[in-house]
Amino acid sequence: MSTIKTPTSPLPKLPDQTAVSESSTPVKVANKTPADSPSRASINTTTSKNEVSSDSEIFTSEINACCLHYLVNECVPLSMRVQEKLMKNETDLGALMKNLKLKDQNIRGSEEIKEDTKSSKGPSDSHTREFLAGRVDYMNDEKYLDVNSLYRIEGYGFEIGFKITDCLIYDKSVKEGLTVKMVDSLEILKFICRDVWKVFYGKQMDNLRTNHLGTFVLIDNAFKPLTHFYSGKGEEDTLNKVTPFLQFPSGLIRGILWSLSVESVVKAEVINGKVPGISFTVQTNFDTKE
């Protein structure tokens, strides 16, 4: 099912994969660059020709880090609003369809449907209250932890991870003057811990563990976007509200793995109920080639 884009070569497996803390061993290098598969999107924000041809141009311009963080954080209320609007359209459409059916005399139980329409309309109206910008009221909405909107945030992360991988690998290879090749999931995870986290959050992950069966645990003891995340109602409330903000990085990790042809499921958790410490459990499709 996985589409293979990068050479996951059948190199002999590294014998020394004991619990790795990702500071020591350098990432494997080889002579072939995997950064040449152009990505695709409806709005093209991906690697384009001029980017590849001019080495000095890429990754030189900079912007304020807080812009990126504000943007990413804003994904959460955005996703809620989008979900709400889509839901509204759906219920409107649903109501419309049901009304159409009502005219058909032959359909039985049309009274019930009518009831349904009414009851479904009631709450949807109350949801369309005004969104208050810049406030945290939206976090108290029951929709805050709605699965669809969580999934959408994860999707944002995924998409970005998927698109950014080529750039990051290219950047790495230019900076280090070598071409980078990632041969197995462990290398990729190390790449995420070190390089991806560095560019996105300005620090590396603190720890990486694996059971050598495709499960990895990535630990960041002070996850940057959540360092000032605290609910006035106490710790328990903070924990309840943190979930949507963990979706984005989870999606990011999944997206990067996917673009390097590793399928995975990523789950983020707060370590010991203390907020800036986050662990990401990554379950990959471990291929059992001996």
Place this chain on the structure above:
Amino acid sequence: MSRQLKQLGDDIWRNKVEKVNSELFTLTYGSIVAQLCKDFNYNYDEVNNELFQMGYSIGIRLIDEFLQKTQLSRCVNLKDTAEIVSKIGFKIFLNITPTVAHWAADYRSFGLILTENPLADFVELPDDGKASKKLWYSNILCGVLKGCFEMVQLDCDVSFIQDTLKGDDATEIRVKLIKILKDEIPAGEE
């Protein structure tokens, strides 16, 4: 005055600001817009609207960051404001300096011409005939400006009037002062 501002902006940018690659930002923003377009089934009015809303939420927080970094006092007139927005605001956040131009005769509205736009690097609009007419790709900027202005008691209309992505000659944001707000207790917090 204008030289000093430029100096201040450069200084802050160089010394006080934590930085990330702009490509990362570009891609992130691009992905969000692309996803929005998909979600709303290419209804670009909705997309513009959401981007603006997003920007607005960012803007009313971003102003704190701005004031904290710059320690600037109140502007005397809109001319000052325009200079500060371009030479310091844009500089310390996006590392660009738009040109202030096209003042209206009554000095209540001006244009910001963006010669470069980190949001729109490598971007092509969808080729469906609609996008180039309706979608303001960088509309989030308008929202941010709107939010920031509102927080310093300037009720402004902010919108794009041209965009190079659409084939125009320049990218221009139009800012129009509607009125100066009085200090008020926020709604619902009496």
